[in-house]
Amino acid sequence: MxxxxxxxxxxxxxxxxxxxxxxxxxxxxxxxxxxxxxxxxxxxxxxxxxxxxxxxxxxxxxxxxxxxxxxxxxxxxxxxxxxxxxxxxxxxxxxxxxxxxxxxxxxxxxxxxxxxxxxxxxxxxxxxxxxxxxxxxxxxxxxxxxxxxxxxxxxxxxxxxxxxxxxGPRISATIAAMYAAQKYQAKKMVCIIPNIPSLGNWACEGVKQWGSKNGVSSETIAIDPGSADATSVMLQAAAMKPDVIIMNLPKGLLVPMMAAAEQQNLAKKIRFVSSAPAYNTEIPKTLGPYWKDRFEANLEFLxxxxxxxxxxxxxxxxxxxxxxxxxxxxxxxxxxxxxxxxxxxxxxxxxxxxxxxxxxxxxxGVKNFKSDILCKDFYVGDGQRHNANNSGPMAASNGKTWVPVPGGCLTADDPELTDIRVHEVKLGLR
The missing domain is CATH 3.40.50.2300 (Response regulator)
Structure with a gap:
């Protein structure tokens, strides 16, 4: 109960x-x-x-x-x-x-x-x-x-x-994709996400919509969080021949997927990036030295x-x-x-x-809530929806810990944020 x-x-x-x-x-x-x-x-x-x-x-x-x-x-x-x-x-x-x-x-x-x-x-x-x-x-x-x-x-x-x-996972994955496209000149990506209602394709759709405007193609693999076979999922992703695989998974699902990718030595030819759930103090050591300089994650905060x-x-x-x-x-x-x-x-x-x-x-009525944990001041407002946090930096695994990468906070260029930008102007925040 x-x-x-x-x-x-x-x-x-x-x-x-x-x-x-x-x-x-x-x-x-x-x-x-x-x-x-x-x-x-x-x-x-x-x-x-x-x-x-x-x-x-x-x-x-x-x-x-x-x-x-x-x-x-x-x-x-x-x-x-x-x-x-x-x-x-x-x-x-x-x-x-x-x-x-x-x-x-x-x-x-x-x-x-x-x-x-x-x-x-x-x-x-x-x-x-x-x-x-x-x-x-x-x-x-x-x-x-x-x-x-x-x-x-x-x-x-x-x-x-x-x-x-x-x-959120959509904005975080979009920032990871933007970073990978810029750093690795990636033109083809695969985004892996749990097949949960209202998460599924939506959380990877930002990557697809941003990519369509910037010459990057993207496919989505939605997995059953309770029964997905990690090896099968990673082989399916690799068979699509992407330049980058975006892991948009909570850490409990991420770890076995990354282990399966290592077993198949997929990082030899494919770059791996992740949305924010990967950014956890345990992850670099848990994944181990294979992923040194081969795995980067977005951070929703500093x-x-x-x-x-x-x-x-x-x-x-x-x-x-x-x-x-x-x-x-x-x-x-x-x-x-x-x-x-x-x-x-x-x-x-x-x-x-x-x-x-x-x-x-x-x-x-909250406006200009300040914290050095945030890239930008936070607000609530009276809008019909809320996504005030839409920026974040990236970090790379060195096999032991996370190391911030140059560039600082990146702001998501996601078409879904158009109404948010309008609301920010209405509140006098932009």
Missing amino acids: PSLHSSTTATITTAPRTPVRLLALLALGLAAGSAQAAPSCGLGNGKPASGEPLVIGAVVGKTGPDDFSSAAAAASAYFQCVNQNGGIHGRPVEYVVADDQWNPETASQVASKLVKDRKVLAMAGNTSFVECSANARMYAQEGVMVIAGAGVPRECYNAQNYAPVNS PLDSQGPDNKNWLAVMEQYAPKTAARDNFAQGGYLAARLVTETLLKMDPKKMDRASITQALR
Whole structure:
């Protein structure tokens, strides 16, 4: 039976795919630069919050083909920090996380419990392959605003009440394709994506539409995330004779696919790039030395070890309030940003008007949200859809870690963003 999990006393953790000791060492390595600094959250007054909690919810895909909950783990850590530093106008945040188990029916059930039974005031840190499609209409009907840690399918970026802080698989894959075409003069690409409703071809369609304008052809292979044979998929992709294969997969599916590609020595003639899920501290070592200088990934945010004060604060928050096994990945960056945005928005509100309608209105009014984790300032706005983050840098695997590549942040040239650009001009942001 689906259940709700309150993070006021505990937090969701990410099931490690490498030994716990290795993951802990990786986390400690990332946090080394920020270990001496105390995290800064909310009011930062060091006084524990008390009184009636403000209930914030999240829906994540924790159990299923892959653990997709690191954004909520980071959001939980930030809210715990907020609660130890004055809360929201003195009131603590009760953060309730629900696992949709990668099942649309379950996603609908748990979201309904959060919105209609628990009466959440807003949602923050959602990350799921199925919940946007299942719940976007209900969120709009109930007047609940979602600041997602990471959106995945199309509905996450085409809903009035759903604003992901990440760029999403379509934009991320398009940037990876633009990079590969420029660096390797690639003219033919294959994009591999899970065959999930509203993800499937849509997440690779940006590559195809951009390519059609720039002399690059692209084919899509949509795979069943529960039963795909990695070797067969990679041989199918190689048989199309591409210059570049774009991996648009979560890391649980990516790793066996890359292992199969290595077994067939495909990187000898084909370049491999990826959308953002590959950018994880575990991936370069997990994939190994074969992929040194042969595999590059897009980042939806700045590098995990970047030295900006907000990125350092994210690491400090994770070090103090998150389990050592919780992933320090780009989705965790997104969860932190979502929780920080919601917290800072609520702190600007009248404490006497902290109801759902007022909070939704306040979140819609967010403009010029700044963080050195982001390529550009973030905004929400009152548009019918949201994709404010559409830029990101690239990084290359050296067989041990990720190394940023020259060029900095790249902005997606995706025709689907035309209405977003118009809305940005309307808001005075461009």
